[in-house]
Amino acid sequence: MEFAEHIKTANVEDVVLRQPLHPPSRGTLCITGHHLLFSDREESSSRQVLLLLRNIDAIEKSVENLLGYPGFFSNAGHSERPTDLSLEDQWDLSSPEKHYSQMKELHERWRLSSVNRDYLVCASYPPAVIVPHSIDDDTLKKAAKFRQGGRFPILCYYHRKNGMVIVRSSQPLTGANRKRCKEDELLLQAVIDGSDKGYIIDTRSSQQAQQARMTGGGFESKSCYSRWKRLHRQMERGKSLQESLIKLVEACGDESHNMDRWLSKLENSKWLSHVQTALSTAGLLAECVERDGHSVLVHGSEGTDCSLLISTLAQLIMDPHCRTMEGFLALLEREWVQAGHPFQHRCAHSAYSHARLQQESPVFLLLLDCVWQLWRQFPLALGFSEALLLRLASQTRRRPNTLKRFRRK
Amino acid sequence: MEHIRTPKVEQVRLLDRSAGQRKASVGTLYLSATHTIFVENNPETRRETWVLHSMVSSVERPPSTPTGSQLILRCKDFRVFHIFIPQERDSVDVHASLVRLSRPEKYSELYCLSFNPNVNKEEREESWNFTDLTADYKRMGVPNNLWVATAANSEYRVCDTYPSELFVPKSATPAIIVGSSRFRSRGRFPALSYFHQDTLAAVCRCSQPLSGFSGRSQEDEMMLQAVMKSNPGSDYIYVVDTRPKLNAMANRAAGKGYENEDHYTNIKLQFIGIENIHVMRSSQQKIIDVGEMRAPSMTDFLWGLENSGWLKHIKAVLDAGVFIARAVADEGISVLVHCSDGWDRTAQACSVASILLDPYYRTIKGLMALIEKDWVSFGHKFSHRYAHLDGDPKEVSPVIDQFLECVWQLSEQFPCAFEFNERFLIAIHTHVYSCQYGTFLGNCQKERRDMRLCERSHSVWPQLWKDRAEYANPLYKAELSQSQGVLRPNTTPYCFKMWKGLYNHVEKSTPPRQSPADFLAAVKEESQQLEEELTNHQEVPPGGPTHQQQGSRQEDSNPDGEANHMGEGGGSEEDD
Numbered sequence: 001m002e003f004a005e006h007i008k009t010a011n012v013e014d015v016v017l018r019q020p021l022h023p024p025s026r027g028t029l030c031i032t033g034h035h036l037l038f039s040d041r042e043e044s045s046s047r048q049v050l051l052l053l054r055n056i057d058a059i060e061k062s063v064e065n066l067l068g069y070p071g072f073f074s075n076a077g078h079s080e081r082p083t084d085l086s087l088e089d090q091w092d093l094s095s096p097e098k099h100y101s102q103m104k105e106l107h108e109r110w111r112l113s114s115v116n117r118d119y120l121v122c123a124s125y126p127p128a129v130i131v132p133h134s135i136d137d138d139t140l141k142k143a144a145k146f147r148q149g150g151r152f153p154i155l156c157y158y159h160r161k162n163g164m165v166i167v168r169s170s171q172p173l174t175g176a177n178r179k180r181c182k183e184d185e186l187l188l189q190a191v192i193d194g195s196d197k198g199y200i201i202d203t204r205s206s207q208q209a210q211q212a213r214m215t216g217g218g219f220e221s222k223s224c225y226s227r228w229k230r231l232h233r234q235m236e237r238g239k240s241l242q243e244s245l246i247k248l249v250e251a252c253g254d255e256s257h258n259m260d261r262w263l264s265k266l267e268n269s270k271w272l273s274h275v276q277t278a279l280s281t282a283g284l285l286a287e288c289v290e291r292d293g294h295s296v297l298v299h300g301s302e303g304t305d306c307s308l309l310i311s312t313l314a315q316l317i318m319d320p321h322c323r324t325m326e327g328f329l330a331l332l333e334r335e336w337v338q339a340g341h342p343f344q345h346r347c348a349h350s351a352y353s354h355a356r357l358q359q360e361s362p363v364f365l366l367l368l369d370c371v372w373q374l375w376r377q378f379p380l381a382l383g384f385s386e387a388l389l390l391r392l393a394s395q396t397r398r399r400p401n402t403l404k405r406f407r408r409k
Numbered sequence: 410m411e412h413i414r415t416p417k418v419e420q421v422r423l424l425d426r427s428a429g430q431r432k433a434s435v436g437t438l439y440l441s442a443t444h445t446i447f448v449e450n451n452p453e454t455r456r457e458t459w460v461l462h463s464m465v466s467s468v469e470r471p472p473s474t475p476t477g478s479q480l481i482l483r484c485k486d487f488r489v490f491h492i493f494i495p496q497e498r499d500s501v502d503v504h505a506s507l508v509r510l511s512r513p514e515k516y517s518e519l520y521c522l523s524f525n526p527n528v529n530k531e532e533r534e535e536s537w538n539f540t541d542l543t544a545d546y547k548r549m550g551v552p553n554n555l556w557v558a559t560a561a562n563s564e565y566r567v568c569d570t571y572p573s574e575l576f577v578p579k580s581a582t583p584a585i586i587v588g589s590s591r592f593r594s595r596g597r598f599p600a601l602s603y604f605h606q607d608t609l610a611a612v613c614r615c616s617q618p619l620s621g622f623s624g625r626s627q628e629d630e631m632m633l634q635a636v637m638k639s640n641p642g643s644d645y646i647y648v649v650d651t652r653p654k655l656n657a658m659a660n661r662a663a664g665k666g667y668e669n670e671d672h673y674t675n676i677k678l679q680f681i682g683i684e685n686i687h688v689m690r691s692s693q694q695k696i697i698d699v700g701e702m703r704a705p706s707m708t709d710f711l712w713g714l715e716n717s718g719w720l721k722h723i724k725a726v727l728d729a730g731v732f733i734a735r736a737v738a739d740e741g742i743s744v745l746v747h748c749s750d751g752w753d754r755t756a757q758a759c760s761v762a763s764i765l766l767d768p769y770y771r772t773i774k775g776l777m778a779l780i781e782k783d784w785v786s787f788g789h790k791f792s793h794r795y796a797h798l799d800g801d802p803k804e805v806s807p808v809i810d811q812f813l814e815c816v817w818q819l820s821e822q823f824p825c826a827f828e829f830n831e832r833f834l835i836a837i838h839t840h841v842y843s844c845q846y847g848t849f850l851g852n853c854q855k856e857r858r859d860m861r862l863c864e865r866s867h868s869v870w871p872q873l874w875k876d877r878a879e880y881a882n883p884l885y886k887a888e889l890s891q892s893q894g895v896l897r898p899n900t901t902p903y904c905f906k907m908w909k910g911l912y913n914h915v916e917k918s919t920p921p922r923q924s925p926a927d928f929l930a931a932v933k934e935e936s937q938q939l940e941e942e943l944t945n946h947q948e949v950p951p952g953g954p955t956h957q958q959q960g961s962r963q964e965d966s967n968p969d970g971e972a973n974h975m976g977e978g979g980g981s982e983e984d985d
């Protein structure tokens with residue numbers, strides 16, 4: 001049965017639309033198979049509000065006293081009239097292949113491996129990845145078995161100034177028995193070959209990392225990875241991040257305009273604390289590479305959320321090219337789309353929704369907020385404006401599986 | 410000079426944390442009659458730091474340590490200096506001197522009055538004519554057939570804290586004016602603040618009525634009637650009491666209070682709860698503390714900000730202005746504004762409303778005129794509020810600070826609507842406290858006249874006007890719809906930001922903040938310079954006038970044949 005066949009009443013006259021920050025307007029409401037269309041009756045304004053049905057998260061029926069409003073909709077944002085989205089056309093903004101070929105300095109110590117060409121080694125990685133020269137594909141296959149989801153350490157950024165790199169992965173599967181994997185150790189050894197040490201930024205607290213062993217995960221121990229120094233920076237992810245966003249949106253939507261509670265509600269949501277942690281951890285990462293002059297391995301548990309967040313921000317901090325419009329979009333393509341961030345699961349609903357899905361987490365939105373903060377502090381340093389960030393935010397919400405192609409196969 | 414115990418101390422260390430300084434610099438400290446001066450020992454820079462005594466808010470001397478004695482100088486513009494003096498005796502002397510010097514007892518001790526009055530006499534007297542209030546009223550369309558000038562207060566006999574030039578409703582006779590002033594606290598009867606030509610509605614101001622529980626005054630009631638009649642488009646007026654209702658009611662026990670709607674027909678009373686000067690004073694201290702926090706967590710910062718209540722108060726002042734502006738512009742209803750004495754919250758509400766209503770006040774000259782009108786001429790107690798002299802600390806309160814901040818908050822919401830930038834507001838703020846100029850000295854017009862301030866000091870406005878390039882907002886476009894007409898700001902709590910430019914000096918560190926506005930201004934200036942150069946080149950024909958021949962390009966040449974430039978051969982040819 002088509003959507004359209006479910007429509008009982010296609011047109012309703014004399015509907016009052018109430019939106020925040022707008023005066024109420026009276027007009028006609030139409031329901032089609034894909035949209036809600038509201039047409040303002042006022043002659044002076046030809047305002048039309050077009051609402052994509054899939055953007056509606058919550059419908060509440062409330063009995064308004066005097067005038068008998070049928071109900072009101074909460075939504076996560078209006079859609080514009082469907083224009084051709086230029087972002088849609090750019091399927092191949094960047095890829096490890098492109099990145100590798102453009103960065104000639106990499107060729108000396110790094111190679112492009114197509115061990116994952118059939119996605120059999122790691123389902124969430126792209127077909128080609130950048131790994132140290134001295135490590136062959138067999139070693140990679142074995143190392144992948146030692147990492148959650150098969151996400152073995154791969155290069156994501158090469159710092160031209162001093163040849164240091166950022167690699168990222170997921171957690172090692174050491175488990176309670178403190179398993180080892182020779183190939184994983186070899187791989188990481190090759191990453192810092194020629195340097196005295198490397199840093200591991202673990203986006204979990206050391207306690208969380210310890211506890212991960214109980215469920216089969218773990219961390220890189222000092223004894224097995226002697227030349228790597230571990231730094232723990234606890235970052236929020238998953239459900240609590242989603243809760244944080246929901247509280248933030250609630251605080252902003254408080255109609256009472258009461259200044260008394262605004263700031264404490266904001267504080268209580270902890271959203272800005274998460275932004276601050278993300279930026280300071282990214283800053284730490286940048287300091288390790290740029291100022292301290294050492295390579296860094298970044299991972300959390302799954303390596304699909306906080307790891308991507310801070311590697312993206314660190315690249316923005318360090319690399320002027322990433323701050324241009326094309327560079328930024330390429331960065332997102334590489335570090336989020338190609339890197340396997342599960343957009344469809346993370347961005348399924350908005351913060352207005354009453355549903356609380358297991359996998360939901362506004363990590364990408366947190367990234368956009370962090371980039372916005374950078375823009376506020378350095379307004380002349382970014383080649384794009386807030387408008388791009390807003391567009392990305394609404395696009396991700398609207399079409400998480402088309403714009404951000406999640407799973408290839 | 411007699412207050413200076415030690416004019417010079419060597420080997421002093423100074424730390425100006427508000428300028429982002431991390432390490433103290435070593436140098437010599439001097440005390441003059443008007444300034445504290447620190448000169449760095451560094452022979453290359455010999456950098457000097459000057460602090461006006463009148464800018465010093467407090468001098469603290471924490472207990473000495475073995476390494477030496479410290480003095481903490483806190484300034485009224487929120488800068489903080491830490492001074493380390495090796496010898497304890499010197500630090501005691503400097504402390505005592507500074508305490509005395511920063512608390513002048515007489516106006517004559519102040520910087521603005523401490524120079525030879527005969528030098529630059531004419532220039533000085535001229536500077537006081539820079540703002541012309543009569544011209545501003547005229548620009549508003551006043552006097553007209555609804556509002557007239559009254560000479561009742563020309564000698565300050567009716568109200569000694571009001572200006573001599575006042576506008577009242579046409580039907581307000583001198584008897585009504587005098588009677589009404591007797592029924593108002595401090596004699597501050599209803600007078601015109603702003604006339605909105607589009608709707609013929611007006612903003613008037615006064616102080617609280619001396620009504621107590623049952624008092625009435627026929628003249629005062631007639632005065633309010635007259636205000637109403639001066640607006641042919643409406644048959645009632647709003648009376649806005651900017652105090653919290655509870656405070657207003659409490660005042661009745663002291664024989665004052667607010668207008669009884671039963672006695673004053675055709676008024677609608679509206680309370681807008683702006684807190685009093687004591688609450689504001691302590692609130693500002695808390696936000697200063699927030700600004701001084703070093704490496705706070707997000708929680709510390711947000712809690713500190715909310716706990717200070719500062720942004721809540723700013724919003725309250727802005728809400729008052731918004732209410733008045735809406736009433737006047739959208740509903741076409743006149744508004745009479747008062748608080749207790751009509752010189753603090755009233756001034757804030759009326760001037761914020763004016764900014765919202767009239768684009769002229771969003772220009773540099775306009776803001777100067779507005780402050781001269783609603784603050785200076787209408788008797789806001791500058792010297793008391795901003796501690797120009799050593800006086801009652803309970804009188805001190807950041808009233809104009811809040812007004813300036815409201816303007817800043819508006820400029821953040823409407824970046825193209827203001828001709829000036831944040832620096833202009835900060836400069837005004839500094840001068841309100843600094844007493845370098847006579848503009849803000851004293852507590853009312855009469856006092857300034859009696860002090861003969863115009864003859865003895867300069868006005869600040871011409872100097873600010875001279876520096877206006879620094880204060881210009883390159884995004885300002887007078888023709889933009891955003892800049893014209895009435896501003897309608899969004900006053901949801903999340904629209905209010907902390908004014909880092911004022912309270913968080915620590916930010917002013919290297920590297921300097923990137924400012925798109927400054928960048929744009931620099932680009933504009935460069936373009937202008939290039940255009941001027943281009944024009945200059947076009948005026949000089951190629952090769953110089955001596956080689957000019959008939960039939961060559963004549964467009965730019967002077968038809969009078971005047972020689973503008975001497976060519977290589979000397980002399981010039983006449984153009985035909």
